Amino acid sequence: MKSIIIGLVIAISGFSYSQNCSYIFLGEVKDFHDGTPIESATIYIKESDKYIISDFDGKFRIENLCSGTLTLTISHIGCETKTVSYTIDNDVFKIISLEHHLEELNEVVVNSHLKTEGTSIEKTINKADLEKYTDKSLGDALNSVSGVSSLNTGNTIVKPMIHGLHSSRLLIINNNVRMFDQEWGDEHAPNIDINSSNKVEVIKGANTLKYGSDAIGGLILIQPKRYVAQDSLFGSTMLSLNSNGRGGNVNSELVKTYKSGFYGRIQASYKQFGDFKAPDYYLTNSGLKNSNASARIGYRTFEKGFDAYYSVVSNEFAILQASHIGNVGDLVAAINSREPRVIEDFSYNIDYPKQNILHHLAKIEAYKRFKNFGKLSVQYDMQINRRKEFDLRRGNLADTPVIDLRLFTNSLQTNLNIDAIDNLKIDTGLLVRYQQNDAVSGTGISPLIPDFQKYDASIYMIGNYDLNESSEISAGARYDFTRIEAEKRYNLTDWNDTYNYDELFPQFETNNIDNSKILTRPEFTFHNISANLGYSKQFNSDISLFVNYGLATRVPNPSELFSDGLHHSAARIETGLLTLNKEIANKFVASLERNNQNFGFSISPYFKAINDYIQLIPVGITTTIRGAFPVWEYNQVNAQIFGIDIDVNKKITNKFNYKGSISLLKGENLSQDIPLIHMPSTNFTNSISYYNDELNQLSINLIHKTVLQQNKFPDYNFYTFNPILQEDVYVDISSTPPAYSLFSFNSSVSFKAFKTGTLKLELNVENLFNTKYNEYLNRQRYFAHELGRNINLKIKINY
Amino acid sequence: MMKNIKSTNTIKLLALLFVSSLAFVGCSSDDDGHHDDHDHEEELITTVRYTLTNGTDIVTLEFQDLDGEGGADGTYDVSGPLTANTTYTGAIKLLNETENPADDITLEVEDEGDDHEFFYTTTISDITISKNDIDEDGNPIGIATTFVTGDAGTGSLIIELIHEPTKPNDGTSINAGGSTDVEVTFPIQVQ
Numbered sequence: 008m009k010s011i012i013i014g015l016v017i018a019i020s021g022f023s024y025s026q027n028c029s030y031i032f033l034g035e036v037k038d039f040h041d042g043t044p045i046e047s048a049t050i051y052i053k054e055s056d057k058y059i060i061s062d063f064d065g066k067f068r069i070e071n072l073c074s075g076t077l078t079l080t081i082s083h084i085g086c087e088t089k090t091v092s093y094t095i096d097n098d099v100f101k102i103i104s105l106e107h108h109l110e111e112l113n114e115v116v117v118n119s120h121l122k123t124e125g126t127s128i129e130k131t132i133n134k135a136d137l138e139k140y141t142d143k144s145l146g147d148a149l150n151s152v153s154g155v156s157s158l159n160t161g162n163t164i165v166k167p168m169i170h171g172l173h174s175s176r177l178l179i180i181n182n183n184v185r186m187f188d189q190e191w192g193d194e195h196a197p198n199i200d201i202n203s204s205n206k207v208e209v210i211k212g213a214n215t216l217k218y219g220s221d222a223i224g225g226l227i228l229i230q231p232k233r234y235v236a237q238d239s240l241f242g243s244t245m246l247s248l249n250s251n252g253r254g255g256n257v258n259s260e261l262v263k264t265y266k267s268g269f270y271g272r273i274q275a276s277y278k279q280f281g282d283f284k285a286p287d288y289y290l291t292n293s294g295l296k297n298s299n300a301s302a303r304i305g306y307r308t309f310e311k312g313f314d315a316y317y318s319v320v321s322n323e324f325a326i327l328q329a330s331h332i333g334n335v336g337d338l339v340a341a342i343n344s345r346e347p348r349v350i351e352d353f354s355y356n357i358d359y360p361k362q363n364i365l366h367h368l369a370k371i372e373a374y375k376r377f378k379n380f381g382k383l384s385v386q387y388d389m390q391i392n393r394r395k396e397f398d399l400r401r402g403n404l405a406d407t408p409v410i411d412l413r414l415f416t417n418s419l420q421t422n423l424n425i426d427a428i429d430n431l432k433i434d435t436g437l438l439v440r441y442q443q444n445d446a447v448s449g450t451g452i453s454p455l456i457p458d459f460q461k462y463d464a465s466i467y468m469i470g471n472y473d474l475n476e477s478s479e480i481s482a483g484a485r486y487d488f489t490r491i492e493a494e495k496r497y498n499l500t501d502w503n504d505t506y507n508y509d510e511l512f513p514q515f516e517t518n519n520i521d522n523s524k525i526l527t528r529p530e531f532t533f534h535n536i537s538a539n540l541g542y543s544k545q546f547n548s549d550i551s552l553f554v555n556y557g558l559a560t561r562v563p564n565p566s567e568l569f570s571d572g573l574h575h576s577a578a579r580i581e582t583g584l585l586t587l588n589k590e591i592a593n594k595f596v597a598s599l600e601r602n603n604q605n606f607g608f609s610i611s612p613y614f615k616a617i618n619d620y621i622q623l624i625p626v627g628i629t630t631t632i633r634g635a636f637p638v639w640e641y642n643q644v645n646a647q648i649f650g651i652d653i654d655v656n657k658k659i660t661n662k663f664n665y666k667g668s669i670s671l672l673k674g675e676n677l678s679q680d681i682p683l684i685h686m687p688s689t690n691f692t693n694s695i696s697y698y699n700d701e702l703n704q705l706s707i708n709l710i711h712k713t714v715l716q717q718n719k720f721p722d723y724n725f726y727t728f729n730p731i732l733q734e735d736v737y738v739d740i741s742s743t744p745p746a747y748s749l750f751s752f753n754s755s756v757s758f759k760a761f762k763t764g765t766l767k768l769e770l771n772v773e774n775l776f777n778t779k780y781n782e783y784l785n786r787q788r789y790f791a792h793e794l795g796r797n798i799n800l801k802i803k804i805n806y
Numbered sequence: 807m808m809k810n811i812k813s814t815n816t817i818k819l820l821a822l823l824f825v826s827s828l829a830f831v832g833c834s835s836d837d838d839g840h841h842d843d844h845d846h847e848e849e850l851i852t853t854v855r856y857t858l859t860n861g862t863d864i865v866t867l868e869f870q871d872l873d874g875e876g877g878a879d880g881t882y883d884v885s886g887p888l889t890a891n892t893t894y895t896g897a898i899k900l901l902n903e904t905e906n907p908a909d910d911i912t913l914e915v916e917d918e919g920d921d922h923e924f925f926y927t928t929t930i931s932d933i934t935i936s937k938n939d940i941d942e943d944g945n946p947i948g949i950a951t952t953f954v955t956g957d958a959g960t961g962s963l964i965i966e967l968i969h970e971p972t973k974p975n976d977g978t979s980i981n982a983g984g985s986t987d988v989e990v991t992f993p994i995q996v997q
Contacts, residue, residue: 333986498874498876499873500877500878523873571876572876582876631874632988632990633986634990730991
């Protein structure tokens, strides 16, 4: 048998040798972007199993070729390996372009941190760290970054905050799609499944202009993984179980990749928790249910490709029952009692009040590279956000939501990246967006946010220029056009008397008056200019300096313009104002960083001056059927926020590492010379970790975090008359809770399993000492304590 | 080795099943249509009317806030003084007068009697108010009352409707917990 095969091989070889074998192949390896020759590229000739190297001019020569197929694999450090094949029937000269571009490098090749922009000031949370938060929210994961905190409603609705700024002052970019999920509400958390992302970047200062003009706080980039073009099928499943809330999360993903560049990924997760527990009691009605799925397919080669992505996030959050209060008297009782008024046994039930949110996101993106020019990409994306909020209601309305909004967003954008010039990279693009908010009827209550349509059009241009080997500057500008057309009914007395809108905006009025309500059509047009300037300098191998200046402009959001009604958990009436103007911020951020495993640091001071900062403040009292209520109105002041974030890492021994960080921040309302509300207080963390690669990658971490009391807060306390007691009672809504320290413990080990797979086990304990505490930035701090101890077990299988 | 490969494949298959089943769950229909009509304030209570009757001696205490929370302030209207040392029959009505005909919210309260309770508090110590109705658990609701006046005096009467109070309770709203749906304070005079 063997001899027959050998004979056959010899016969075939003999046949081929009988052909003309004197052709010459001349090749030239060039950089795709700027056409410069690539020296020392390795060329592997498959047919002869030989290697040759390109010369100084990028050229190489193969002689004595026979007619037939010639297959070459060309590789070079920092380039994507390329395989080409030619049919040889004559002497040939070919130019072979190689990608020589850091941006497109695969993570497999580069382990070091790659920035979105050379001059940006940012922090990254990689997949391994994200997995620690598999059963938590994006906001919880971001909270681990210095300078980032969160505004919470309970423990499940977590809104990220950068440098004290949140909601529409933060841009959240998920898979290159800007999230529009009614982010304006304080108790609306971003609808993102943390398990679908591979990497999260927090950009405190940089050229964020590509994504929007209003990143006054900063930008959060949620990045998908890029797959290596090889034939492979892999996946992972992770199960996480928790003692607190008696629930957990299961997440699975499966990825198929092909050598041709095609890839596909599906992922899904399901999460459920029952009532969480504060150190001494259950938080009745605080559980959640959450199911998510995402799918992506794409094709990626160096020259062209596409990527299609769809995700659905379905969230059901119970809202602490004790936080539903009827009037100021109830609020005073809650503040004074310091324990929730409803404490029941553990349950998985999600009762009213609760939030139901369904978020669909779909996008398709395609790109093509042009030789000696750059890369053009086009993207269309679509989002539907349906939010239903249920409250405690009477009668046949009990199962009807009080808020039912559907926000539909569509965007089409192009980006052109010009990289043909050696030291200069230019990004320019256009965007058009149409947004429609539908206050779905049937709630039996005037909608908090009315029907509106919003049109946006933008153009931007950003340039990055390498001054020399070690320094780089970037500059950019952006123009945005925004038009809002809304339809809302106002109380006639509000329209004519309280806010004087009949004189300010007669053009918005219609003749439709019904039940002492007037139908109006407010329309606004805004023109925004924003700009950015950045500089970075590398001092030696590991120390670098970054300086950034940004001009950001933000249009008032629908909640600031139109909101109108009673907020149950805050016992206040919140009113938007049509007279609000846009917010303009000048921000300076700098960072000095040393990227070194033995001793590294980053010191990052910042200063933001915000003109016409929009905030919600108490302005008076109104008499209602529920008694007297404070009225909070949006107003505009000049504000400034400044502070510093410091991170340090130090290697103690081979196996022990120390990490620490501190964030200091001060926010001032300059117009009234008082502090700004809801500013994060000084906080610091210390962690000591042990890691042993030989002992099944055993990792043990002990983490400490202290949050000091916020002593700078505006005093919005007031007195209200309690008719039952026949006396004035003090409503202390402003005072801040005392400082607290928390300890947590993490450990993990990895084993080999199923031939090529791995099995990872993790045991974590949060709030190790079951500390009882309150956090200033939790909107439910009046009603209940934060969570007590939680023991968490995670099992992850990679296959 | 063969077994390992097999189990790997099984896991992959299971993962696939899991993922696709969830994807189907996620895509459940959500098809409420858009209507141009606006929502009426169905839940609104615009009016609290407490009527005290003793034969032809009828006193009404009324709070009215037609545009709800926000807008114009509510108004109080008391028809006249109460007579000293008299037993009145009290009846409370909650109305939504933005609907035509006005919606009687009292009926909803009565239906969910075990989740609601009216509380009557007065600063005139000679007045006693007792509740004459009970919910399905035998606890008072407070829609029907007996209102007994003593000596002459001036003060106020506070009427509260508490949602999800502790039931039974000691008769005072302060110890009943719950959340307040109605809290109105009438100036009253006994002569």
